[in-house]
Amino acid sequence: MEVALRKVHDSDLPVFYRQMNDPESLRMAAFTPEDPADRNAFDAQWKRIRATSVVRTVLADGDVVGSAAVYGEPGEREVTYWVDRAYWGRGIATAALRALLAEVRERPLYARAAADNEASLRVLHKCGFRESARASGFANARGEEIAEVVLKLQHEA
Structure with a gap:
């Protein structure tokens, strides 16, 4: 499977909206918008993300399967990614994050994941991130306080 990144097109947003409203994906991601079904909030968030972040559409064999981004203030920038649940377990998140890290060379970069999200933690470790804090x-997706892992990428992996 060929994984590639490209700039986000307006036509990607309905796909992202659908992907980000999958109940199992929301539970796994855990730290999500308060109401992922609020389309106006989704549109406002994506307008802001596209204006202030390095954000890319993730393609697998030409199909839109997710997004990956670097956002935040210099010295505190974080990575985030989302892959459609139908494509989990195929190495797409790892390939997409590696491509994003090759494009965005600044370091350090940070990431956060629910402590029980083993798949996301595995992706981050494969890309060179190391735990720096708990x-x-x-x-929001779980309706409770949960443990999270903060990871840091100090140098290029």
Whole structure:
């Protein structure tokens, strides 16, 4: 499977909206918008993300399967990614994150994941991120405070 990144097109947004409303994906991601079904909030968030972040559409064999981004203030920038659940377990998130990290060369970069999200933690470790702290935060998708892992990529992997 060929994984590639490209700039986000307006036509990608309905796909992202659908992907980000999958109940199992939301539970796994944990730290999600308060109401992922609020389309106006989704559109406003994506307008802001596209204006202030390095954000890319993830393609697998030409199909839109997710997104990957680097956002935040210099020195504190974080990575985030989302892959459609139908494509989990195929190495797409790892390939997409590696491509994003090759494009965005600044370091350090940070990432956060629910402590029980083993798949996401595995992706981040494969891409060179290392645990730097533990924290807890309110996970909208789970309706409770949960443990989270903070990871840091100090140098190019």
